[in-house]
Amino acid sequence: MPEGILCNKKPVDTVDQLQALLADKSGKQYYEEMKQLDVNGDALWATLQKTLKSRLRTWLEICAHCGMCADSCFFYLANGRDPEQVPSYKIQSTLGELVRRKGQVDNAFMHYVMDTAWSKCTCCNRCAMYCPFGIDMGVMFGYVRGLCFSQGFVPWELKIGSGMHRIYRAQMDVTTEDWVETCGWMCEEYEEDWPGLEFPVDKPNADIIYTVNAREVKHYPEDLAEAAILFHLAGENWTVPSEGWEETSLAMFAGDWEGCKKQVESVYAAMDRLKPKRMVVTECGHAYRATVIEGPFWAGLKSGRTPVESFHYVEWVAEALRTGKLKIDPSKRIKEPVTYQDSCNYIRNAGLRSCAREIMSYIAEDFREMAPCGEHNFCCGGGGGLNGIGRYREARNVGLKVKRDQILATGAKLVVSPCHNCWDAIRDMEEIYHIGIRWSFLKPLLLKMVVVPEHLRPEE
Amino acid sequence: MYEFVTGPLAIFAFVVFFVGVIWRAIWYIRGLNWQMDRVAYGQNVVYGLKGAIRSIVRWLIPFGTHGWRFYPGFTILVFTFHVCLLVTPVFLLGHNLLLEERWGFRLPSLPEAVADVMTLAVMVAAVFILLRRIALPEVRILTKTYDIVLILIAVAPFLTGFIAYHQLGDYKFWLIAHILCGEIMLVAIPLTKLSHFILFFLSRAQLGMDFGTKRGGMKSSGLPW
Incomplete structure (x- = not known):
């Protein structure tokens, strides 16, 4: 069977597709189908030729096989110094092999690549600091994830996650209405304790546009309230956008570059629409990485910067404490x-x-x-x-x-x-x-x- | 034979070496792509250069980085090997006499005893680097025949030169073997992984620019390598 019903090379773009995946508990059928999924070696090779440029090629080629990356990797340390967990081995046996075989690999090999790219590397980039040649295997595994995604070899949860971004511009099925409603609800809930508390949505020209992680909206709304209260206490002129409020990117974890682009563009559109002085991102690491550090490149912004200057929450807190706002x-x-x-x-x-x-x-x-x-x-x-x-x-x-x-x-x-x-x-x-x-x-x-x-x- | 290996073959080897190294550098730089690499190379040039220079210089200093300090023994081996390998042939008296004879100029020369010790140092370091490859499981798993062959290519000119200089065998044979080995190494530099001769600097500069601009360099005093 070349393409499965649930596990296939097509990204999730419709609610029906998404519902079908969600209904497949723990991805049982999804992973069964994956065992039969065909690998399009020609497409893989074409992608490699087009996107594997001098930086990545050089990294693959000049790796001295010295093993200095071994102790930099927490997986290597946590697994009793298993040589198969040495970052260089992990990338050479996956991306290195893909290149050597010119993309002509089978299903079992792609399973190995997928398992390595997601369960033996968190793309933390620590090894990059320990390689004398400056080889960043985290960056390379990010690239490998993109190759896997294009062939349909992606963990079930991340296929869903990328679909969520494509459909809802959020990592969870939180609609604009849900989000705006939650903001209003949190404001009502806390305004008695905090007189004058506001949760301004779509206020133009604010000093700060605040953006969040969909989990906060869906599971931890009190986090939103806490953010509002702290802005209130600090006397900030702030707002949240009704659309383009989600900073996270499971699409980035999935290697779905098109999904990544769509997601960050929604945030940048909010900046363009509301013209805030700056953006502050909630207490989330990958959200900041995706939208502020990597996002401009997905969106094709040559400056490499977000449309307005962007700050992680810790930057805002440090500043508020330093200046006495808090x-x-x-x-x-x-x-x-x-x-x-x-x-x-x-x-x-x-x-x-x-x-x-x-x-x-x-x-x-x-x-x-x-x-x-x-x-x-x-x-x-x-x-x-x-x-x-x-x-x-x-x-x-x-x-x-x-x-x-x-x-x-x-x-x-x-x-x-x-x-x-x-x-x-x-x-x-x-x-x-x-x-x-x-x-x-x-x-x-x-x-x-x-x-x-x-x-x-x-x-x- | 001697005329051939020191004449046309030597010129061939040097041409491959120089053209190859320059080609490698041009190929690398032309292959950089701001959007695919996700590094805005043309922007914030001062931060980028600062990051690139820090990234190169720190790694050129023995024990200058966390990585070098983490593996002190290997660090000593690596620096001994590379410094002696690069310095000895360039400042060797014999080479400079030849240079003067052929092209009419020469560089300063190392005392012969010093050059001798440095030649031995290259070989001893190489032996330990090879032993480390075999002894440590995390290095053994990465090791390919190719890695061993490259070390042999790098060491061969030193071993043959040492034998020739001390006339431990048939001088003529070992001299020609030495010259050939040197030429093989020169040709191998641009064509193999030994291209790190130039790509070390470019790769380090690239990652230094990445961390120096996009990944934090503009909000901190720079990545503590």
């Missing part, structure tokens, strides 16, 4: 030992290490760095979409051990984790390994310790 009650600072999970996507790959440290200097009395930390920190273990893929749950759980041991070594029981992916991974880590830790985004912590100006307090 003031911390010294008696309410975190007294217990606390550590910080550096997200690969906005620390290593976006340079925001010092913002995180600045924030911790305001809110924590006993801040403890993980070792290594900052740009050299290890991935939480669930990045690159891995958290959400059932097929690789076991591999993910093994990978979590490196982060677990890093956290335990700090002696801290509280982990500040301003990234949805890291937050999830650390939550699951506690569920699996029972190490007695707690984890939190910044917003709830800040709300507990921020000084509320007299005029914004509710009347007794």
